[in-house]
Amino acid sequence: QNKEMINRGLFILFEGVDRVGKSTQVQNLVKFLNDKQLSTKAMRFPDRTTPIGTIINAYLQNSTNMDDRALHLLFSSNRWEAKDSIYQALNSGVNLVVDRYSYSGVAYTAAKGIDFDWCYACEKGLPEPDVIIYLSMNSEDATKRGDFGGERYEKLEFQKKIKDIYESKLMTPKWKVVDANRDIETISKEISDIVNKELDIIKNKQISTIS
Numbered sequence: 001q002n003k004e005m006i007n008r009g010l011f012i013l014f015e016g017v018d019r020v021g022k023s024t025q026v027q028n029l030v031k032f033l034n035d036k037q038l039s040t041k042a043m044r045f046p047d048r049t050t051p052i053g054t055i056i057n058a059y060l061q062n063s064t065n066m067d068d069r070a071l072h073l074l075f076s077s078n079r080w081e082a083k084d085s086i087y088q089a090l091n092s093g094v095n096l097v098v099d100r101y102s103y104s105g106v107a108y109t110a111a112k113g114i115d116f117d118w119c120y121a122c123e124k125g126l127p128e129p130d131v132i133i134y135l136s137m138n139s140e141d142a143t144k145r146g147d148f149g150g151e152r153y154e155k156l157e158f159q160k161k162i163k164d165i166y167e168s169k170l171m172t173p174k175w176k177v178v179d180a181n182r183d184i185e186t187i188s189k190e191i192s193d194i195v196n197k198e199l200d201i202i203k204n205k206q207i208s209t210i211s
């Protein structure tokens with residue numbers, strides 16, 4: 001009764017195609033929030049450190065082949081195995097800044113021609129992000145950025161399909177679209193303004209699930 005109520009943490013997700021700057025912005029936002037004394041952790045998917053993540057990593061590095069649906073289920077399992085730790089962090093008041101999640105899962109597999117609804121079904125019931133920041137830029141410019149081309153999916157035509165699925169099938173009015181084709185600091189400033197506003201609105205809302 002007399003215990004002070006802990007506000008739950010916020011689940012902030014970054015999505016977008018390859019090389020739009022998600023990992024860079026995750027890092028900056030985690031630092032921004034921790035500097036404000038708001039306890040915040042970064043999380044990323046795939047989490048390549050688990051046994052399932054190890055299999056995914058071998059696939060992404062082109063060292064194994066796998067059936068498209070089997071791979072999709074592994075990516076999804078890799079989120080389900082993190083579910084308890086997501087709730088644990090949020091319920092103990094820690095904000096999570098997450099680098100890719102279910103929407104990457106659906107976009108990348110559906111871009112291979114696998115049925116969208118089938119792809120989406122595996123994600124239903126997972127904790128739903130409070131804020132989704134979608135970093136947007138055209139695929140030609142994204143492919144010109146550092147390191148592009150090293151992993152399996154880094155081909156221009158495939159990147160365009162993924163972008164189309166994000167923008168025409170996954171995005172809802174709630175997603176915050178941020179122009180990723182600007183300098184890193186300008187983007188970070190826009191994102192921290194967005195998150196600052198959401199912090200007050202969301203803090204006492206129940207965590208919902210993907211439906």
Ligand code: Z5A
Nearest residue numbers: 018019020021022023024045046075105108145146153184
């Ligand atoms: N995948 C899937 O199929 N199913 C799933 O369920 C999930 C994922 C979760 C690995 O993901 C692959 O898994 C991915 C999707 C698939 N596909 N591929 N290939 P990953 O998240 O591990 O991928 P990554 O290796 O981290 O790359 P990335 O996410 O594509 O990059 P990014 O995080 O968006 O960008 P970055 O690393 O922050 O920046 C890229 C470069 O650009 C780097 O040199 C930066 O210094 C530079 N950069 C960043 N921002 C800027 C600005 N504003 N201007 C100029 N240059 C910049």
Ligand code: MG
Nearest residue numbers: 022023024099
């Ligand atoms: Mg990244």
